[in-house]
Amino acid sequence: MLTQTFNAPAIKTQIGGKIAPAHPVSDQFGAIAGHVGLVATEFSYRKEEEIYGEDESAEYVYQVVTGAVRSYKLLSDGRRQIGSFHLPGDVFGLESGTTHRLAAEAIIDTTVRLVKRASLEKAAATDVQVARKLWAMTAGELRHAEDHMLLLGRKTAMERVATFLLEMDRRLAVAGMMALPMCRRDIGDYLGLTLETVSRALSQLHAQGILGFSGARHIVLRNRARLHNLDA
Amino acid sequence: MLTQTFNAPAIKTQIGGKIAPAHPVSDQFGAIAGHVGLVATEFSYRKEEEIYGEDESAEYVYQVVTGAVRSYKLLSDGRRQIGSFHLPGDVFGLESGTTHRLAAEAIIDTTVRLVKRASLEKAAATDVQVARKLWAMTAGELRHAEDHMLLLGRKTAMERVATFLLEMDRRLAVAGMMALPMCRRDIGDYLGLTLETVSRALSQLHAQGILGFSGARHIVLRNRARLHNLDA
DNA sequence: CGTGTTCTTGAATTCAGTCAAACGGTGTGG
């Protein structure tokens, strides 16, 4: 039944277990799955592969092990709004209701751990600690969405790009360098801009010496203070 | 202690109790407060009065009885993004963490019912049904935020105003007429537009016969189908 | 080492914003 829902390679089943996100964070999945002794299945998606569609039944909850995922909504004419990027360690696809409110795709080759939503619900029905944790995770997503509404509704192009860089720096920088998994179009669709506007803003920051490039997707922040100033 | 946190008139305490929203909806507050037998206090705010500030400690959870409330974030230079409007029946100010992520103000004279967050937490710690309900309410807010990100990031001015009208029609229309409690600036700050752009869009819809006015804030939708078409 | 994709840059356009003035509805005081 798994193989019908997912058409992908090797499946590896395990209990609990640790993953290694870029920065040490409380392993939210472990805090649930491990705690309750749920079986977590490991699964892989290729670059650009769909993980689930908008309004699709929410069978599983996911955690990125390696790779990167985008969650988005589409308008009928194809305009896209990416609500968030999911990086190693992040949980995504968690729903309180029965359907996914956004679609999810692998940006690059990605491995996830997943557990059945039903089993989490069941654990939450008896264990108040689990219920509390699920609420806290949804509340965390809400916080991000609220911050992002401010960005989309009121910030300038340069402020949006500055916010994005600081967010990615915090979430995936290793040794001061960040390797962006997503293209300029993805960044634009996350920030409510066109890819050209994103590119121009990055070029301007480069010209001002605020950041350095090693190829378009490897960025070093050279002056976080000035970037903070540009971020309203 | 209540009188120190809130500087307002008559306080009326009661247990559970029903309120009458514009449309019959499951009384979310009752579903918790009533169920657990929590004491709900009634309280009033005058037009433009602050209910709580951004990053303020979340002491209480609120439900609008009569009136209307706006939740918003500010940038340092005063730019404002309203995340949502709270109308009779709506619960607001519910946090999983300890602080309010947005500020809240009464748009017009408003009466709310409120319960201590701590007492809800306590109820949730022993009653899984309560915990489930709190999660569902936060998830409902997240759904709205996700829809609103799409609007703010990707919709045109006319599409935003059309979406707004359909939302308000659904939430507060009585006998086909909606009495908007908020001014054009509030609508603009909700939709990521200026008040002038909102006004122009409304005038255009009026000229096309899609809506009728009875004073600037009383609107009748005359053609919901065409409004839906304008909403991407 | 090509080849296709992604990214950058330029030029022209456009949608919404800004600034400014007039209008109108509401509430108050004469």
Added chain:
DNA sequence: CCACACCGTTTGACTGAATTCAAGAACACG
């Protein structure tokens, strides 16, 4: 009860930030 004043709204004219359209350049990949 009417006149006035004030605030919110509408409308107009102009501006400007971001988009669109269009080449080229750089990069990743086989």
